[in-house]
Amino acid sequence: MKVVAFERQAQGTGASRRMRRAGKVPGIVYGGEQKAQMIELDHNALYHALKKEQFHSSILDLTVGEQQTRVLLKNYQVHPFKPLVLHVDFMRVAADRKITMKVPLHFVNAEESPAVKLEGGMISHVLSELEINCLPGDLPEFIEVDLSGMHKGHSLHANDLKLPGSVTVVTHGSENPVIATVLSQAAEESAEAAAEPAAEPAAKEAEKK
Template structure:
């Protein structure tokens, strides 16, 4: 399901105009990319609630600017230093024929059912919670699932083992194959095993 929201074209520019917008419950923003840069105003309450959704940060969004819909990605959010107030939003237009580069969240599944937890007394540590991907807009996944069902004590799952949807590539940063999740033995479980061995 595509997330949609409304905006209006903003004519007045500058700090004073932005302050007046915020006092009126609006947020100044821009849309850039192919074509002209558009300055827009958005409803603060609507966007505040949308920003709390994980999918809003990793999906193709549909913004209706005065009746004209555009496909965009959220690229930057500026917040007030201590108030729960959004100060500015940046969106980038999306071209269906051009690949995009975006961070996608990881969803961890079946951790409690893994042998590492059930039999090994381990805790599963999530080292990475999102990955950089590159793909055409139509192939963008909302998230990538990491199945922990077969994770054994002392084992790890690496980025190279992630199941990627068709048309989606990982964007590598530096060398190596980063760890996504690892089964860590809990100290109490180690002490318990040692005590059982001594008793035997």
């Protein structure tokens, strides 16, 4: 994805407020051997880009003036209740240096699995994203998780995933985290039943009001 930004000269809280009133978002680009660079971006373009999944998990081509740099979105701040982006951080990437990123998991073929199709089970997604380490050129926008082989009583772990190129999973102490697991219909109904009594007092209280 391409991102267009402009070099920012003015700094400080007052300058940032004026920038936001003008429909701009202050930001910074850092990393590598170059100095950190202050930038500003069009608010509406950035706001809509942040709604796209790939903007958060892809290498971005950032253009500032005539200079183009490959970066990752590292952080951004939004207003607590207004649809406003307050600040954004990008990190430069080098082709020969590994990066660590969280990428989304896309689950497919659950309906085709024996667990769902034949055994009356339900597949629970334990994780929705996975932290990985890889070279920038191998960074996937998402990791596809094929559930077609799931059976009753079966769990899918990180080591079961087919990862491209130099991609490895960052586990943070858990050697082989569970990605998805099969629940029986009875277990699902039991969980729903356990939640109902807790909801009843609140509903009755609302009726009194």
